[in-house]
Amino acid sequence: MLGRTLVVIALAGFVASIGSAQSGKDAALKRGAKVFINTMPDGFDTFLKSALTKKKVPLTVVEAKENADLEMTGTAESQKAGVAKKLFMGSWQSDEQATISLADLKSGEIVFAYSVNKKNSAHGKQSTAEACAVHIKDELEKKK
Amino acid sequence: MRTIIVAAAVWLCLCAVFPSAQTPSGVPQSDADTRIPPGSRLYIAPIEGGYDIYLAAAMHKKELPLVLVTDRSKADFELSGVTETEKAGWAKTIFLASTATNEQASIKVVNLKTGTIAFGYNVNKSNSARGKQSSSEACAKHLKEKIETR
Numbered sequence: 001m002l003g004r005t006l007v008v009i010a011l012a013g014f015v016a017s018i019g020s021a022q023s024g025k026d027a028a029l030k031r032g033a034k035v036f037i038n039t040m041p042d043g044f045d046t047f048l049k050s051a052l053t054k055k056k057v058p059l060t061v062v063e064a065k066e067n068a069d070l071e072m073t074g075t076a077e078s079q080k081a082g083v084a085k086k087l088f089m090g091s092w093q094s095d096e097q098a099t100i101s102l103a104d105l106k107s108g109e110i111v112f113a114y115s116v117n118k119k120n121s122a123h124g125k126q127s128t129a130e131a132c133a134v135h136i137k138d139e140l141e142k143k144k
Numbered sequence: 145m146r147t148i149i150v151a152a153a154v155w156l157c158l159c160a161v162f163p164s165a166q167t168p169s170g171v172p173q174s175d176a177d178t179r180i181p182p183g184s185r186l187y188i189a190p191i192e193g194g195y196d197i198y199l200a201a202a203m204h205k206k207e208l209p210l211v212l213v214t215d216r217s218k219a220d221f222e223l224s225g226v227t228e229t230e231k232a233g234w235a236k237t238i239f240l241a242s243t244a245t246n247e248q249a250s251i252k253v254v255n256l257k258t259g260t261i262a263f264g265y266n267v268n269k270s271n272s273a274r275g276k277q278s279s280s281e282a283c284a285k286h287l288k289e290k291i292e293t294r
Contacts, residue, residue, distance in 0.1 A: 041194075075194025079245075084237035095243060097275045099197040103214045110212035115201035117274035119243070 028070060028104035029111040031058040031140055035102070036068035044076035044098060047129035055133040058140055070111070074100035074132075076125060093120040098128040102136070112139055177260045180221060180253065180291045182209035187219035195227040195249065198276045202284035209291060221262065225251035225283075227276065244271040247279040253287070263290050 037045045049061055062068050076098035085091055099115035116131040188196040200212055213219050227249040237243055246269065253263040267282040 074197055077193070079231060079243075082234060082237065084234035085243055088238050089241065089243070095275075097277065099194060099201050099277075101197050101200045108213050108215040108218055110200050110204075110214065113197065113201035113204040113212075115198050115205075115277045115280065117277045 028107065028109070029102065029139065030143060032060065033069045034060045034062045034067055035070040035072055036062055036065045036105075037072045038074075040074050040076060042076060042078065042125070044074060044125060044129065045072075047076075047125045048072070048074070048100070048132060051126070051129035051133035052136070055130060055137055057133050057137045059136070065105075068105060071103050071105055072100055073103070074098060076128060078125065091120055093122065094124055095119050096121040096125060096128045098125070098132065100132050112136065177255065177258050178262045180210075180255075180262050180287075182291055184210055184220045185213050185218060186210045186221045186223055186253070187213050187216045189216075189222060189224040191225050191227060193227060193229070193276070195225065195276060195280065196223075198280035199223065199225075199251070199283060202277070202280040203287070206281065206284040206288055208284060208288050216256075219256060222254050222256055223251055224254070225249060227279065229276065242271055244273065245275050246270050247272040247276060249276075249279045249283060251283050251287075263287060 037048055039045055040048075052059060052061060059070075065071065076096070079095040081092050081094060095118065097115070097117040099113070101110050101113035103110050114132055114135045116128045118127055118131070121127045188199055190196050191199070203210065203212065216222060227247070230246040232243045232245060248266070248268040250266045251264070252261055254260070255262050265283055265286045267279045269278055269282070272278045
């Protein structure tokens with residue numbers, strides 16, 4: 001009787017461990033999920049909202065964190081071309097770098113993160129924001 | 145048979161309750177203290193300039209076998225660090241025709257249960273091809289090597 005009980009407990013533990021291993025990453029990042037975009041330096045959050053729309057990323061952007069499944073945080077940095085770069089390299093374009101992460105608000109796990117660095121960015125922050133949007137879309141399409 | 149099962153169960157319970165009995169205090173930290181098992185939950189503490197997010201992105205790209213969490217209380221390990229960027233000045237731009245930055249960063253991973261430092265790494269990149277992204281990926285790559293080394 002005792003042996004049988006121990007076997008049942010062991011099986012229950014095994015099943016629970018499989019369940020927990022499969023939750024997390026797969027559960028949160030899915031098409032149609034609601035995402036809240038945090039405020040970022042230099043208004044990069046606004047660039048990201050526009051890029052998500054332009055690249056038709058299948059996520060819904062919400063304005064209230066309480067209504068969201070995912071939270072996006074990130075930072076961006078621009079280095080404008082100085083006089084030396086303009087005169088000697090003939091380039092007026094800025095160097096851009098940005099990074100974002102998407103966290104599942106229920107489990108607290110980071111389900112996706114991406115960073116981008118563009119030298120002589122053709123369209124400044126717009127280029128880096130669109131790179132982020134494209135990679136989020138790719139990740140969602142992998143999960144189809 | 146029943147006696148054996150009960151004795152085994154009692155022994156397992158004792159091992160769980162008194163784990164320190166196997167590692168007496170005063171003994172130098174063993175490999176077990178500094179090991180980072182695959183599947184561990186890692187919290188990345190905020191780092192100046194959003195470098196913590198660069199690290200999260202690098203870990204995602206390098207496919208580290210860790211679960212990143214945003215709540216420290218749910219983590220097994222905590223990563224903290226510092227970073228510094230030196231932008232190219234006018235002389236470097238003119239004479240070396242380079243606008244690449246010099247990057248340096250340092251990270252450490254602490255086991256939150258034992259308080260021991262499980263991993264530490266420094267990186268210094270002159271003319272970093274991709275700025276903070278390059279240094280964060282170097283950190284992630286070396287952390288992955290540490291996890292995979294048993």
